[in-house]
Amino acid sequence: MSHLPEKNSWQICQHCGKHVHDLQWAPYFRCPFCQNLQRLSNEQRLKVTVDADSWHEIRLNAQTTNFLDFPNYSAKLHEAQNKTHHGEAIQIGTAKINTFPVALGIMDSHFMMGTLNTTVGTAIRQIMQIAKTQKLPLILFIASGGARMQEGIFSLLQMNTILNQWTEFENDRQLVINVLTDPTMGGVSASFGFKSDYVLAEDHAQIGFAGKRVIEQTTHEELPDKFQTAEDLLTHGLIDEVVKREQMRTKLTTLLRLHSGG
Amino acid sequence: MAKTLEEKIKLIRSPKRLTTQQVISQLVTNFFEVHGDRQLGDDPAVSAGIGLFHARPVTVLGINRGTNIQQRREVNGGAVRVTGYRKALRVVEAAEKFNRPVISLLNMPGADASVFSEEHGQSEAIADLILKMGQLTVPNVALFLGEGHSGGALAFSNVNQILMLENALFSVASPEAVQAILKNRNQTQDASEFMPMTAQQLEKIGLVDNIILETPANNLIERIDVALSKALDQLRDLDAAQLKKQRLTKFEKLIEFNKNEQ
Numbered sequence: 001m002s003h004l005p006e007k008n009s010w011q012i013c014q015h016c017g018k019h020v021h022d023l024q025w026a027p028y029f030r031c032p033f034c035q036n037l038q039r040l041s042n043e044q045r046l047k048v049t050v051d052a053d054s055w056h057e058i059r060l061n062a063q064t065t066n067f068l069d070f071p072n073y074s075a076k077l078h079e080a081q082n083k084t085h086h087g088e089a090i091q092i093g094t095a096k097i098n099t100f101p102v103a104l105g106i107m108d109s110h111f112m113m114g115t116l117n118t119t120v121g122t123a124i125r126q127i128m129q130i131a132k133t134q135k136l137p138l139i140l141f142i143a144s145g146g147a148r149m150q151e152g153i154f155s156l157l158q159m160n161t162i163l164n165q166w167t168e169f170e171n172d173r174q175l176v177i178n179v180l181t182d183p184t185m186g187g188v189s190a191s192f193g194f195k196s197d198y199v200l201a202e203d204h205a206q207i208g209f210a211g212k213r214v215i216e217q218t219t220h221e222e223l224p225d226k227f228q229t230a231e232d233l234l235t236h237g238l239i240d241e242v243v244k245r246e247q248m249r250t251k252l253t254t255l256l257r258l259h260s261g262g
Numbered sequence: 263m264a265k266t267l268e269e270k271i272k273l274i275r276s277p278k279r280l281t282t283q284q285v286i287s288q289l290v291t292n293f294f295e296v297h298g299d300r301q302l303g304d305d306p307a308v309s310a311g312i313g314l315f316h317a318r319p320v321t322v323l324g325i326n327r328g329t330n331i332q333q334r335r336e337v338n339g340g341a342v343r344v345t346g347y348r349k350a351l352r353v354v355e356a357a358e359k360f361n362r363p364v365i366s367l368l369n370m371p372g373a374d375a376s377v378f379s380e381e382h383g384q385s386e387a388i389a390d391l392i393l394k395m396g397q398l399t400v401p402n403v404a405l406f407l408g409e410g411h412s413g414g415a416l417a418f419s420n421v422n423q424i425l426m427l428e429n430a431l432f433s434v435a436s437p438e439a440v441q442a443i444l445k446n447r448n449q450t451q452d453a454s455e456f457m458p459m460t461a462q463q464l465e466k467i468g469l470v471d472n473i474i475l476e477t478p479a480n481n482l483i484e485r486i487d488v489a490l491s492k493a494l495d496q497l498r499d500l501d502a503a504q505l506k507k508q509r510l511t512k513f514e515k516l517i518e519f520n521k522n523e524q
Contacts, residue, residue: 062521065521067520067521067523068456068457068458069456070456070457071456118517118521121517147412147413147434147435149434149435149439149440149457151434152433152434152456152457152458152459153432153433153434153457153458153459153464153467153469154517154520154521155434156412156413156416156433156434157416157469157513157516157517158517159389159392159413159416160392160395160396160416160420160513161510161513161514161517163389163392163393163396163420164396164397164420164506164509164510164513164514165510166393167393167396167397186412186413187412187413187434189385190373190384190385190386190388190389190392190413191389191392191413192389193385193386193389194383194385194386194389195386195389195393208380208384208385209373209375209379209380209384209385209388209413210373210374210375210376210379210380210384211375214375215375215376215377215380218341218375218376219375219376219377221376221377223377224377227377227380228380232381236381236382236383238383238386
C-alpha cells in the first residue's frame, strides 16, 4: 500500500480553510486548528451519541412526493437521497444512551438542509406518538434551514400541526430534550425547536428565526459578533446550556438519569 | 375578473387598501386597546384589544402595515416584533379567561427580522402563540385583508376558521422569495402556479373557509361583517374540547388529503 493518503481522506475545514486528515476529524469532527465543528451525517451522530448496536430505525409513515409539481424538486430529492442514503431529512427510531432507552429523531442538514416538509412533520408526530406509547424520553437532534419551499403552504402548516399535538404529548409528563445543532432556523426554530423541557445547543451552532442575510438586508444593521450562535443565545437566556459535542453523550446521560427516578 | 399574482400584490400593498384600523372602527364598538408585553415593550404593529362585535365582547388582534411612510416606519411595515407576539399571547390568554372569541385581522409581510427580535427570542415567541392559538378554549377566526406569510402570519392564523378577501395571499414565504427560487431555475412563471397562495387556491385545498368578494367596494365592510358573524355563529356551540379538536383535524386532514390526491 502506498504511504500516500487515499482519496478523500483529507478535507478542507469550512471555517478556517486548513486541510484536516480523516484521523484528525474522527469521531467528533472538530477542526484541530480552529475548533469549529463539521456538520455530522446521521450515522456519525449515532456513533458518537448512542450505545453501539442499540439503534433501531423506525420506518416513516409517509413518503415524499412532488405533489405540487414544483420545478426541479424531484431531481433535488433524488440527489439528496443518493447523497445521504436516506429517504428524507429525518430518521426516527429507538436507541440506548448509556443504557437509558430513548426515542430519537435525528435531522440531517445534508438532506436539503434538513428542511421541514410534510414527511418530516409526519415523522416528528410519529416519534412523539412512539415516545408516548412506549413511555420513552424523547430526544430530538435538530438541524434545519426552516420550512421546505417546494411543498409551499403544506410545509408551513407542519409548524402548527406539530404544535397542535404538542400539549397533549407534554401532558403525559414525558421528558423531551431538544439538541439544537447547526443550523436550526426558521420554521423549525419557531415551532418545536424551543418547546422541549430542556433546550441544549451544540457549540458554535447557528440558531435563529430569520437568516443573517435577510436581517442585514431588511434592517441595514451591522450584526453583532457571534450573532445567532449557540453561545450568544445562552447569554441572552434563550437556551439551557451549550454543550460541546464531545460532552453531549455524558450530559444527556445525566439528564436521563435525573429523570429516571433515581 | 381574475387578477394575476402581480396585480394582487400591488393591490394588497397599496396605501388605499382596507386597513385593520378601518375594520375595527367600523365593526367593533367600545374598542379598548391594550398595550405592552409586560417584558420588553409595546409593538405598534399589533393593535390588540377588546370590543363589542354585534353586542358580544371579542378580542381583536389587528396587524397594522401603515398607510404612509411615517406610519410604515413606526409599525415596521407590519412585520411583527417579538414584543408583538408576546402581547398577542397575553391578550388571547385573557380572552380565554373571559370566554370571548378572538378575531385576527392580517395584512403583514411576516415576522420582524432584526437583531432585537432575534436576541429576545423571536422563534419561541412565535411558537408560543401558534401553540396557544391551537389550544384556545374559545373560538378563533382569522381574516386576511391582504397578505400574510411564513410562521409570523401562521401564529395569528392557527384558528378554527380562516376567511380571506378575494385578493389576499397566504404563503410559506413572500411571493418574491418564491420567485427568487424559481428564477434561479430559469423559470419565469408566476410563483402561485406552483404554490397555492391565493385565496382561491387555498379555498380549493380546504384551508380557507370563506372568500369575501371585494367588489362592489362600497359595501365591502358589510360583507366582512356578515362573514365574520357567520363564522362566529358556526363556532358558537362548540365546547372547548371540540374547538381544539376541530383545529387539530382541520389542518391535518387537509395536508393528508392534498398530498394523497396526486
